[in-house]
Amino acid sequence: MTMLLQQIKTYIKQYTSILMLKSGFITMQLNGNGGRIVLLMYHRVTHERDALGLSISPVFFEQQLKFLKSRFKMISLTEVVSMLASGTLSGEYACLTFDDGYRDNYDHAYQLLRKYNVPATIFVTVDSLETGNFGWHTFDKAILGSECETIDLTEFALGIIDLRTSDKKKQAICHFHHVLKKCAHEKREAVVRKVITELAADANFDRIMLTWHEAKEMQASGLVTIGAHTLTHPILTRVNHARACFEITKSKTIIEEKLGSPVEFFAYPNGREEDFDDGIVCMLKNAGYLAACTTIPGSIMGVQNLYRLPRIAVNYSMCEGTRGRFSSEMFEVAVTGPFSLER
Incomplete structure (x- = not known):
C-alpha cells in the first residue's frame, strides 16, 4: 500500500508539473522577477x-x-x-x-x-x-550493515533502537540524523562513536571521500x-x-x-x-x-x-x-x- 501511494503521489506531482508549464504559470513567475x-x-x-x-x-x-x-x-x-x-x-x-x-x-x-x-x-x-571516510556515512553504513537486532542508547536518553529489518534501520538513521543535529556537539560525537564501535567493530569501509590529489x-x-x-x-x-x-x-x-x-x-x-x-x-x-x-x-x-x-x-x-x-x-x-x- 505504501508503494502504491508513493506511485500515485509521483504521478500527481509529475502531471501537476506538466500542467504548470503548459499553462504558462512558470513563465509568469519569471517575468515578474527579472x-x-x-x-x-x-x-x-x-x-x-x-x-x-x-x-x-x-x-x-x-x-x-x-x-x-x-x-x-x-x-x-x-x-x-x-x-x-x-x-x-x-x-x-x-x-x-x-x-x-x-x-x-x-x-x-x-x-x-x-x-x-x-x-x-x-x-x-x-x-x-x-x-x-565521513563520520555520518560510516555511522549510516554501520547501522545498515549490522546484524544486531537492537542497540541500547538509554545512556544518551535515546532508548533502545529496533534494527530488526531494513526498513527499521532506515527509520533509525533518519531519526538519528534529525535528533542528533539538535544535540550538543559532544553528545552527538559520543553517540556516533558508540554506534560505530558496537555495530561495525570489525568492518572495513572503502574510501568514500575525495583525496587531495x-x-x-x-x-x-x-x-x-x-x-x-x-x-x-x-x-x-x-x-x-x-x-x-x-x-x-x-x-x-x-x-x-x-x-x-x-x-x-x-x-x-x-x-x-x-x-x-x-x-x-x-x-x-x-x-x-x-x-x-x-x-x-x-x-x-x-x-x-x-x-x-x-x-x-x-x-x-x-x-x-x-x-x-x-x-x-x-x-x-x-x-x-x-x-x-x-x-
Whole structure:
C-alpha cells in the first residue's frame, strides 16, 4: 500500500508539473522577477541510493546538466559573488555546488562536468579527506550493515533502537540524523562513536571521500573550485566560540596549503537559519572568506547577503517521475517554480 501511494503521489506531482508549464504559470513567475541565480546543492552522484535522499544517479545528473544548460547560463560561484557584489544581476543563471567532498564527485560528477563544460564548487570537510571516510556515512553504513537486532542508547536518553529489518534501520538513521543535529556537539560525537564501535567493530569501509590529489586535479582543470566545509563538520552554533573559529580558520589554511591556491568560499554544516549567526559570519569575514552558502531554500534575486546564500537541494523526489524515469518537467518546476522563490 505504501508503494502504491508513493506511485500515485509521483504521478500527481509529475502531471501537476506538466500542467504548470503548459499553462504558462512558470513563465509568469519569471517575468515578474527579472534576474535570478539558482544555486543548486548536491552531495553525492552515485548509483547507490542514500537513506537520507542525499544522492542522485549519474544518469539523472547528466539529464539535469542538459536541462540546466538549455535553460540557464551556467556560471561559477566566483561569477555569482562578483555579479552580486557589483549589483549587475540581469538574466537567468545557475550555479552548481557540492557539499562534503565525496569520492563520487570525482568519479562521476567531474567527468560529466567536463563533458558539458559546467563549472562547480565543492565544499570539502578536511578531516574526511585525510581519513577517506565521513563520520555520518560510516555511522549510516554501520547501522545498515549490522546484524544486531537492537542497540541500547538509554545512556544518551535515546532508548533502545529496533534494527530488526531494513526498513527499521532506515527509520533509525533518519531519526538519528534529525535528533542528533539538535544535540550538543559532544553528545552527538559520543553517540556516533558508540554506534560505530558496537555495530561495525570489525568492518572495513572503502574510501568514500575525495583525496587531495583528486581535489587538486579538479581545481587545476579550471572548472572546479574547492571551498571549505570546516575540519570535522560540527554545527557551528553548537560548539563554543573558540572551536567554531578554529574549524573555520584551520580548514581554510589546510586546504590552501594542500592545493596551493586561496580558499574564498564556505558552506555552513547543516546550514539552516539556526546553524549560523552574526558571530559566525564575523569569523568568516575575519578569516578572509568572500561568501558562504546555506541550506536555506530559495533563489537569489536582487540584493543578497553574500554570507547567507540560499540554495536548492537536489534529490530524487524533485525529478523522478513515473516508472523511475527522469522528469524534466518536475525538475524545471523544482528549480524555477514558485517554491524555488522562497528564502
